[in-house]
Amino acid sequence: MLxxxxxxxxxxxxxxxxxLDVIDESHMHSVAPGAESHFKVVIVTPLFDGMRLLQRHRAVNAIVATELAEKIHALALHTYTPGEWYEYYAEKPPASPKCFGGSKREKAST
Structure with missing residues (x-):
């Protein structure tokens, strides 16, 4: 399974x-094709009502703990209540920043 x-x-x-949007952003980083190592998760649920940001992230991390421990290098989390989501983004997820790690090929040639 992917x-x-x-x-x-x-x-x-x-x-x-x-x-819920789970986005494989591995292609934006210096990894082998098909690596599935960098992800962004945008999740909107009423279960986050009353939870602080850290509590939300811990809750998500607990669910994907196996993937984090074994396969994922980076996981960007965007966690919202329905009210926050509709107020701030109106169903358009926030953009991810560009990777500043550079390419291994670029480093070898300089």
Missing amino acids: IHTSIEQKLLRAFDPVF
Whole structure:
């Protein structure tokens, strides 16, 4: 099973989100093609009501702990209540920053 699919299925079961987007951003980093190592998760659920940002992130990390320990190098989390989501983003996820790590090929040639 793809890591992307595993993350998505686990989060759907655990949080019953009103919006979920699991995005493989590995292509934006200096990794081998098909690496599935860098992900962004945008999740909107009423279960986050009353939770601080750190609590939300810990809750998500607990659900995908196996993937984090074994396969994922980076996981960007955007966690919202439905009210926050509609107020700030109106169903348009925030953009990810560019990777500043550079390419291994670029470093070798300089």
